Amino acid sequence: MSRTKFDPRSFAVVGAGPVGCIVAAFLASNGYDVTLCDIVPELLAPACGRGIIIEGAESLTQTVSRTVTQVDELADIAPDVIFVTVKANALPLIASAIQGFYQPGMAVVSWQNGIDTELVLAEHLGKAAVLRAVVNWGCGLAAPGHVNMPFHHPPHYIQALDPESDTLAAGIADALSASGLPTRSTDQIVSMVWRKTVMNASMNPVCAVTGLTMSRAMGDPIVFQIVDALLKECIQVARANEIDLGWDYYPYAIEYMRTAGDHKPSMLMDIENQRRTEIDFINGKFVDYGQRAGIATPYNHTLSALVKGLESR
DSSP states (O other): OOOSSSOOOEEEEEEOOOHHHHHHHHHTTOOEEEEESSSSSHHHHHGGOOOOOEEEESSSEEEOOOEESOGHHHHHHHHHHEEEEEEEGGHHHHHHHHHTOTTTTEEEEEEOSSSHHHHHHHHHGGGGGGEEEEEEEEEEETTTTTEEEEOOOOEEEEEESSSGGHHHHHHHHHHHTTTTTOEEEEEEEEHHHHHHHHHHHHOOOOOOOOOOOOOHHHHHHHHHHHHHHHHHHHHHHHHHHHHHHHTTOOOOOOOOHHOOOOOOHHHHHHHHTTTSSSSSGGGGHHHHHHHHOOOOOOOHHHHHHHHHHTTTT
């Protein structure tokens, strides 16, 4: 791939949930051509009308260039960059649809929770096209096109799967940073993904099963024992697979989760709204990687099964 500077001007965001709305609104606020895609028309309606509203740590109201209800419709638009912000369980379908019109030079970014989401995209599109990002904000959808953003702790990070595509990462990071989402390219994205996912795996399923917010789960001495056991089990799996979390990761994770606030994680909101969760890409991955390294994962296995049971309702 050419080492010339990548200067994207048009973007598509697949998924009009809170993460997708934030990315779309900030990029559009800087004058970029932005297409927001979702199969639910009601989620898209505000984006070209009154605009996407973001409240909390950031305050913004912004319209986008256009909306579409099918990924296939992006073929006529040919965006330079596609951000995939849908739930990880929808990735195979999304990747297959993008494959139908993908052209060399187009960048596709996995902007999601969970481990190995980028590998699903790479199976269809090849490593040269795919990047992975990690974001440091909290968000929830108050209503279609209306996002609550309780915290925003930049910078955010992005990395290309293929080192030869690092110009893509640099160009996308520059565009996001110029739009108010400070982002850096990195070569440590795997460690960053795991550091974030360990905490998601420790907290999200516990909240989903109990119905508790993060602060209430951390503050309940009985429930906290489960969170703590999950955290230690996930750390053991990561280290057995030679993932660098850092020597002081455990106290860091405990402190981070204790200060997360009275916030419902996305897995609990999915259960409340009778949607499938991302459990397979979170706790399910710790079960898989535990088996690979010969590490027993009874807590991850149990919480995965309980969340799957809730999904089956």
